[in-house]
Amino acid sequence: MADYEEEQQSDTESEPDFSEVTDKELQDAFSKGVLKPGLNVILEGKKAAVNSVESLKLCLAELKSDLAWVERLDVTMGLTPVLAPALEGQRQTQTPMANKSKVDAEDDFQREISFYRQAQAAVLQALPQLHRFQIPTKRPEDYFAEMAKTDQHMQKIRQKLQIKQVAMEKSEKAKQLRALKKYGKKVQTEVLQKRQKEKSSMMSAVKKYQKGLSDRLDFLEEDNSTHLGKKQGAAGPHVKRGPSAKRRYKDQKFGFGGKKKGSKRNTKESYNDVSGFRASVAHNKSSGRPTKKGASKIRHTKKRPGKTARQKLKSRAR
């Protein structure tokens, strides 16, 4: 069956009207044993794509209008690596891939760069011609006209760029700080280790002396001198420093030093100062609008009992 299908297909390729396979041919095929009973399906090959070059050319000749270049402003050219100084650095890396046929459509950056360069090449070629035809390419400073994008839109773009830049700077700073922290930690561990080492060596020297293995005491002097120097250097700035930030805050909050006696007594000013008075809270009554239902009720119940009641309470507690 398969053989026949192939045969039929080859037939169809030779003559396009394959649907008109005559009965006689079919009968012949059956008698030969090529065609077998059952459902025979014509295999369809991939259609050849139409590409009639002659008619395309003819069409182009018809379409072509004899307009001057000034009207059309078209430039056709391959990629020539003309780059602005800003992109000069990238050229070195890009040069092996400068060949146009190698532009990878998946690689966004490379693709866009190739488009950019094509546009640049076109501009560089077209600008002298434009100047020859006295077509301006730069508008004068005082020439105001409507733009393709509105000012509002451009403002938005600028804002977005700014935000992006700020974010970049922030992340860069954070990175730096992290690196610094890491370095600081390393230094600290080193210092600690060194101190440990010094201590242990000192101790061993002392032990040696105690056992009478050596009668030298110069290790003490050495150490003392270094330690003293260090301590002075370290302590110098420390002495000048005041109390810690926490202490200072607490001092500011609760007061520090000075006379304490009588500081809580009323003065003329404090007596006259009624800024703390709130009518809604004063005298245990919630007047006007209560803040919360529950809260106002509680206030009512917590009224101060009378004097006798209070004294009774006191005696009961004893």
Add this chain to the structure above:
Amino acid sequence: MAARKRKRGGVSESIKSNKKAKITENAGGGAAENEYVIPTPVSQGKWKNKERVLVFSSRGINFRTRHLMHDLRTLMPHSKADTKMDRKDKLFVINEVCEIKNCNKCIYFEAKKKQDLYMWLANCPQGPSAKFLVQNIHTLAELKMTGNCLRGSRPLLSFDSTFDEQPHYALLKELFIQIFSTPQYHPKSQPFVDHVFTFTVVDNRIWFRNYQIIEEDASLVEIGPRFVLNLIKIFQGSFGGPTLYENAHYQSPNMHRRMLRLSTASKFREKQQMKELQKQKTEKTVVLVDSTEDVFQTPAEKPLQTETIPPKPKRNIRRKDKAFKRQRKMRQRL
């Protein structure tokens, strides 16, 4: 608005200048008149190339397409707009629309299934026309493109060298030039050339980009819009006629989606089959019970147990009334 009016035209210049002058005089101040000095027209010439392009779409386009269409209209001052076409109308009706609108070129956006966008470029009464699938659309409104140009300034058209190599690309190039180039001295156009349209063939598709020319040393900034045209067919007539070229690399979006679906389905099916196979295997490994197993039954071994609870403490058997040894000795001594 006022700025725009000032710009346009040498013809109506005198009238407008009179108006402005009046206003300034009323405002009080001869010095203020200097503000409204109207510059002489930058260029003067005759508008010869009466190319007009109809830019419109079918019904059922999405917002992105609408924006793209609008962008093209803003960038092409020689374009005209029309109402959306009904989807059921036959395409050759567009020829009549073009005739009514006095246009000889046409860009027609055809949306299908609310997701696929096709673009027709046609030379209207006599053809040829080309149908493209439009992909990767980015419009002017997007914020990543920082360039800007005058509305209605004329573009440079830059083409890839492949446009000269193959006949169908040559035809497309001519079509692009005639459609996208703004005629010189067009009344709505600006006299400056400050942006470039680039058409590049990469990956059997035509990539469109729009750059602003900033400096004379050709430093550029992208303005937008961007899109990619995937050629489907070129027809001899406008919106019909015999096919001149058919893109062999083109795969319809329906087919593409179908392939994707099929691939995921096959993956799923394979997984399911594997699961079933695994199940069968595990079922097979069930050990049959030997009937002769309890013929020689041995006594069961003592099960190995680990104690989890700590043992109870020993009972204190010391008599309470009996004193310690030390106390007894002390007593004896006394």
